[in-house]
Amino acid sequence: MDIDKIKIKWKEGAINQNTYVVEQKDSCILIDAGVSVDEIRKITNKPILAVMLTHSHFDHIDYIEDYDKLKIPIYASLYTKKSMLDSNLNVSFMIKPRPYRVSKINELNDNETIKIGEVILKCLYTPGHSRDSVCYLVGDKLFSGDTLFSDSIGRTDFIDSDKNEMIKSLSRLGTIDYKELYPGHGRVSSKAEQNQNIQHWLSILK
Numbered sequence: 001m002d003i004d005k006i007k008i009k010w011k012e013g014a015i016n017q018n019t020y021v022v023e024q025k026d027s028c029i030l031i032d033a034g035v036s037v038d039e040i041r042k043i044t045n046k047p048i049l050a051v052m053l054t055h056s057h058f059d060h061i062d063y064i065e066d067y068d069k070l071k072i073p074i075y076a077s078l079y080t081k082k083s084m085l086d087s088n089l090n091v092s093f094m095i096k097p098r099p100y101r102v103s104k105i106n107e108l109n110d111n112e113t114i115k116i117g118e119v120i121l122k123c124l125y126t127p128g129h130s131r132d133s134v135c136y137l138v139g140d141k142l143f144s145g146d147t148l149f150s151d152s153i154g155r156t157d158f159i160d161s162d163k164n165e166m167i168k169s170l171s172r173l174g175t176i177d178y179k180e181l182y183p184g185h186g187r188v189s190s191k192a193e194q195n196q197n198i199q200h201w202l203s204i205l206k
């Protein structure tokens with residue numbers, strides 16, 4: 001994989017959730033599904049090879065059924081399918097409780113690496129915000145979902161949140177080699193900035 005040939009673009013959804021477009025030469029991959037296909041088409045017309053979910057919260061999967069109908073493969077953790085169907089776990093109870101149903105989820109294990117088109121993605125399990133939270137490492141870019149934001153971390157007060165797991169996950173992210181952070185909400189930042197952020201939040205959580 002030639003990381004210089006990959007371009008990252010993104011669209012913000014209704015509650016500032018980021019859906020990332022990882023663009024290759026002739027195709028692209030989405031990280032999360034918080035915006036519609038039409039919104040993605042405003043930034044690229046390249047075929048979408050896959051949707052990689054960082055976790056099952058409604059704001060990140062809101063349009064997943066539409067992508068599924070287009071027969072775009074969906075990838076996520078082993079725990080995501082169950083959470084998507086449960087409005088307490090997908091936290092849609094906060095707005096309009098509903099299950100999200102898709103034909104199939106390709107389940108990734110912790111540390112599993114997958115090549116989609118020219119892009120190699122490594123799935124890192126980072127539970128804490130939700131049980132099914134994962135990050136994706138693509139070359140020197142880390143897509144951190146709601147585990148780690150540029151100026152904060154994800155909430156740990158949901159039904160399947162776990163503060164102790166969050167501590168482990170943040171500690172783990174501190175050891176991962178990457179340059180750029182692409183979080184599930186808010187601005188993009190660098191690993192250098194995150195070293196401080198992680199230490200700050202670990203001291204609060206512990």
Ligand SMILES: [Zn+2]
Nearest residue numbers: 055057129146
């Ligand atoms: Zn979330």
